[in-house]
Every structure is written in structure tokens, then in C-alpha cells.
Amino acid sequence: MQRGRPGRFVQGRVTDGSSPVTELVSPQINQSAQQFSTKRWEITVVQNRIGRAVLAAAAAVAVSIAMVGCAPASESEQGEVELRFSWWGTDSRHELTNEALDLFEEKNPGITVVRDFGGFDGYIDKLLTQAAGNNSPDVFQLYEEVLREFASRGQLYDLNEATSQGLSLDGWDQGLLDTSTIDGSLSALQFGLTTQAFIFNTELFDQAGVSIPTEGWSWDDLATAAKKVSDGTDSGTFGVTDLSTGYQVFEVWANQNGESYLTDDGLGFSAGTLEDFWNYWADLRASGAATPGSLTSEYPTPFDAIIASKAASGFIFANQMAAVQSSIEAEIAVDRMPGESPEAGSYLRTAMNIAIGSKTEHPKEAAMLVDFLLNDPEAYAILGIDRGVPANPAVGDAATANVDDITAKGLTVIDGVREDGAAPPVPPKPGAGNVNALFAELAQEVQFDRMSIKDAVASFIERAEQELS
Structure with a gap:
């Protein structure tokens, strides 16, 4: 539905790229599910591209200077304020966001929002180029793995200052605000929250006569159930997707062992903890419970193989249930x-x-x-939980009022984790994106027996520490 004055669109097209956030992409998933990008599984390496960004920005600045004399008066000069807002996403996200922005313009005559949107591929490079040329958007979407990188380069406005200019933080959890505070500056706010979860193809579990695990299940329970499903289903179907390449899964494993994946100081876990994690998945591959390396690489995200009925369970972010369910006929269950x-x-x-x-x-x-x-219930009535559950509980009901049953299952997992009260980690140091990609790279070397687990762990720690130093 069109609202108010239509905003101006800049490069408003969906590319073949995809979006992250918990967000993994696959050619097997339909357009509505493209919000799952490989950024969340094997994160895009963006930390060392500033040199290219500066060169590109220099060319852009030269062109802009040459054109100053012939540029027409902007809407701002005519009394209008123009804000440029950049985000990545899918067709669905673009439609929802544009409708919400139309409502914002309707509520705020005199402000026009120029919408700059597309897929995730190249999004961060583009922001870096714009920043190097002093042409950053007024407002833009980011993800936490690069938040400290942008903050360290002075590219983010202190939102503490914004609280006297129209931004309310009433009702916001102080712990969340602390995680986005870098060197005393509130560098960003959460555009949505989610949590790690596990999904199951109920049809394959039923076929094997295996019960879906319930809350309180263990990693041993997963290994046992996955082996039974592999044995009780057609050849070529496995009980679980091999998740050894997923730093988000290892993050949970490390936390359960009283350690952390990344901290303010760098790596937060011992070599033995990572060895145990990769050995666990090696054992599942050897027993036939988990997908072998060849199949895992053919279906590279944690649920590609589930959608193709090649695996019966795997990892997901809890707010993304509907996108996967829309791509598979079998009913999907979810648990912590x-x-x-x-x-x-x-x-x-x-x-x-x-x-x-x-x-x-x-x-x-x-x-x-x-x-x-972030705070307007009418906005969230439009946006829903496409970007995750609202960080401000006051608008939670508006965002979740019309969710379907499968999405509600994911929200149950999120609610349970929220009740635990576990504090989210601080944004990782610059270089974290490269570390996440390195994690997946070395795990794959182990999958294909090109490197021993002990050697892969040693290599990861040495190279990761260099990236984070």
C-alpha cells in the first residue's frame, strides 16, 4: 500500500546477492528465504579493503567536484530535508521497509527518505567507499562483525547525542546498549534480535521412528538421534548437517564450556575446546550420522541439505523459521x-x-x-520480525501480532533465551570477519582430511590472533 509522498529510490534493485543476520543464502531457497546469506555462515571478508575503497572514492569525489557547477538545487535547499537510508535485503524486506518509510514521511512532512537498497553482495565495500569519500548515508544498516571496524574509523555518530535530538532509549535493556557502546560512544542500536536454534525435518524423523529431541537434550543425544535417522531412512540421507564450519555453533559450544569465541582481547577459548568441537563432528561423519564433506560442500549452508531432504536436522537462527518452512513440504520443528x-x-x-x-x-x-x-509500534506493525525480534519490548506485540504458527515456534525459543538473561557479547574487534571466514576454511580442510584436527586448530589460533592483533 502506498502511503504519503513516495520516497526517492537509489539503486533500488535486488541483486543476485543475499542478505546476512542471521541470514544464510542458497540457490535451493526461494526468494523469500534469501535473507539467509553466507555472511552468517562463512562471513564475507571485508576488513582489508580500505585501500580499494579509498581509490574508488577518490574517483567519485573528482566527478562530484566537476559537476558542482551544474548541479540543480536539492530538495534540502528548497526547504526539504533529505535523508539517505541504506540497507540490504530481499524483495520482501524491501517492500516492508519502503512501506514503513512511506509512513515515516507521512508522519514527518518536510523529510524525504532516499532509499538505497539491494542485495548483500558488495554492500560493505560500498559503505567503505562512501565513507572514504565523506559520502556515507545518513542512516544505514550494519552487522555486528564489522561494527567495531566502522567505529574505529570514526564513521559512526554517537547515538548518546541523538537522545537529545529525537531518539528515545526508554525501555531499552542496558545490557544491549552496553554491547553497542565502543570507547564510550553508543555506536549503533540493535535493529533486531535473534538466537541460535536447531531445526528438524519431522517427516524424516518419523520415517526413522525417532522422537524429536526436546529442551534439555545433549550433544550426545544429537549424535544418537542423528545416527538412528541415518540408519532408518533412505541411503544418502543423514541425521544432521555437519556443522563443524559454523562459528556460531562453536560459539555455543565454547560458552557451555565456560569460555567464549571472541572477546575484547581476542580469542576467548582454549585449543582443547576447539579440538573437542571438531572431533565431535569428525566422529559424526565417521559414523554416518552427519553429512560427509562432499555433500556438505554441495549444500553449503546449514539447512540446504534439510530442504533437499539430504539431512534431517541442522542449525538456524530462530527468527528465520518461516523462510525455511516455505521451501520444504515436510513440517519443520525447532528447539534450543x-x-x-x-x-x-x-x-x-x-x-x-x-x-x-x-x-x-x-x-x-x-x-x-x-x-x-526502532520504537514506533506502527512501524513494527509493518516491519514485523523480518530483521529479528525488536530490541525494545514495548513494540514487541506490534511486531509479532500476526506471525504464523511456524514463526511462533521460533519466537518461543527466543523467549526462552531471553528469560535466561544471558548477556550478549561485545562487538568483536576489527578483523573478526576474517577470523570467521578462516574458521570455516580450516574446518573444511578437516572435513576433506587435508589437515589433521590438531594442525587445523593450531593454524586457526595462530592466524586468528594475527588478524585480531
Whole structure:
């Protein structure tokens, strides 16, 4: 539905790229499910591209200077304020976001939102290029793995300042605010929250006569159930997707062992903990319970093989249930992550962030837009939980009022983790994106027996510490 004055669109097209947040992509998943991008599984390496960004920005600046004399008066010069808002996503996200922005413009005459959106591929490079040329969007979407990178380069406006310009933080959990505070500056806010979860193809479990695990299940329970499903279903079907390449899964494992994946200081786990994790998945591959390396690489995201009925269970982010369910006929069940430890290991994690560019010429109006997108029930009645569960509980009912049954199952998992009260980690140090990609790379070397687990762990720790130093 069109609302108010239509905003201007800049590069408003969906590319073949996909979106992260908890968000993994696959050619097997339909368009509505493309919000699952490989960023969340094998994260895009973006940390070392500033040089290219500066060169590209220099060319862009030269062109803009040459054109200054012939540029027409902008809407701002005519009394209008123009805000540029950049985000990545799918067709569905673009439609929802544009409808919400139309409502914002209707509520705020005199402000026009220029919408710059597309797929995830190249999104961060584009932001870096724009920042190097002092041409960042006024408001833009980010994800936590690169948040500290942008903050360290002075590209993010302190949202503490925005609280006097139209942004309200009433009702926000202080722990969440602390996780986005870098060197005393509130660098971004959570545009949505989610948590780690496990999904099951109920049809394959029923076929094998195996009960779906329930809350409180262990990693041993997973191994046993997966082996039974592999044995009780057609040849070529496995009980679980091999998740050894997933740093998000290892993150839960490390937490359950009283350690952390990444901390303020760098790596937060011992070599033995990672060895145990990779040995666990090696044992499942050897027993036939988990997908072999060849199949895992053919279906690279944690649920590609589930959608293809090649695996009966795997990892997901809890707010993404509907997208996977829409791609498979069998009913999907969901539960919390396995684990023997009293510590659940999961936590409410940032699906994605929203930030204001430090160079914005309209901080007040930018603060008003961020406030609307995060705190206005009418906005969330449109946006729903596409980007995750709202961080502000006051708008939670509006966002979840019309969810379907499968999405509600995921929300139950999120609610349980929220009740645990586990604090989310601080944004990782610059270089974390490269570390996440390295994790997947070395796990794959182990999958194909090209490297021993002990050697892979040693290599990961050495190279990861270099990235984070």
C-alpha cells in the first residue's frame, strides 16, 4: 500500500546477492528465504579493503567536484530535508521497509527518505567507499562483525547525542546498549534480535521412528538421534548437517564450556575446546550420522541439505523459521541448541544494527528516523520480525501480532533465551570477519582430511590472533 509522498529510490534493485543476520543464502531457497546469506555462515571478508575503497572514492569525489557547477538545487535547499537510508535485503524486506518509510514521511512532512537498497553482495565495500569519500548515508544498516571496524574509523555518530535530538532509549535493556557502546560512544542500536536454534525435518524423523529431541537434550543425544535417522531412512540421507564450519555453533559450544569465541582481547577459548568441537563432528561423519564433506560442500549452508531432504536436522537462527518452512513440504520443528552444561550457551544476539553516519548534515532528522524504525509500534506493525525480534519490548506485540504458527515456534525459543538473561557479547574487534571466514576454511580442510584436527586448530589460533592483533 502506498502511503504519503513516495520516497526517492537509489539503486533500488535486488541483486543476485543475499542478505546476512542471521541470514544464510542458497540457490535451493526461494526468494523469500534469501535473507539467509553466507555472511552468517562463512562471513564475507571485508576488513582489508580500505585501500580499494579509498581509490574508488577518490574517483567519485573528482566527478562530484566537476559537476558542482551544474548541479540543480536539492530538495534540502528548497526547504526539504533529505535523508539517505541504506540497507540490504530481499524483495520482501524491501517492500516492508519502503512501506514503513512511506509512513515515516507521512508522519514527518518536510523529510524525504532516499532509499538505497539491494542485495548483500558488495554492500560493505560500498559503505567503505562512501565513507572514504565523506559520502556515507545518513542512516544505514550494519552487522555486528564489522561494527567495531566502522567505529574505529570514526564513521559512526554517537547515538548518546541523538537522545537529545529525537531518539528515545526508554525501555531499552542496558545490557544491549552496553554491547553497542565502543570507547564510550553508543555506536549503533540493535535493529533486531535473534538466537541460535536447531531445526528438524519431522517427516524424516518419523520415517526413522525417532522422537524429536526436546529442551534439555545433549550433544550426545544429537549424535544418537542423528545416527538412528541415518540408519532408518533412505541411503544418502543423514541425521544432521555437519556443522563443524559454523562459528556460531562453536560459539555455543565454547560458552557451555565456560569460555567464549571472541572477546575484547581476542580469542576467548582454549585449543582443547576447539579440538573437542571438531572431533565431535569428525566422529559424526565417521559414523554416518552427519553429512560427509562432499555433500556438505554441495549444500553449503546449514539447512540446504534439510530442504533437499539430504539431512534431517541442522542449525538456524530462530527468527528465520518461516523462510525455511516455505521451501520444504515436510513440517519443520525447532528447539534450543543441545548441550550438557548448565549454561545454555545461547544468548540474544544482534541480527543486525542500525547506525547514523558521523558526517550526516541532519543529525536531528536522522535520529527521528532511527527512533521511528526502532520504537514506533506502527512501524513494527509493518516491519514485523523480518530483521529479528525488536530490541525494545514495548513494540514487541506490534511486531509479532500476526506471525504464523511456524514463526511462533521460533519466537518461543527466543523467549526462552531471553528469560535466561544471558548477556550478549561485545562487538568483536576489527578483523573478526576474517577470523570467521578462516574458521570455516580450516574446518573444511578437516572435513576433506587435508589437515589433521590438531594442525587445523593450531593454524586457526595462530592466524586468528594475527588478524585480531
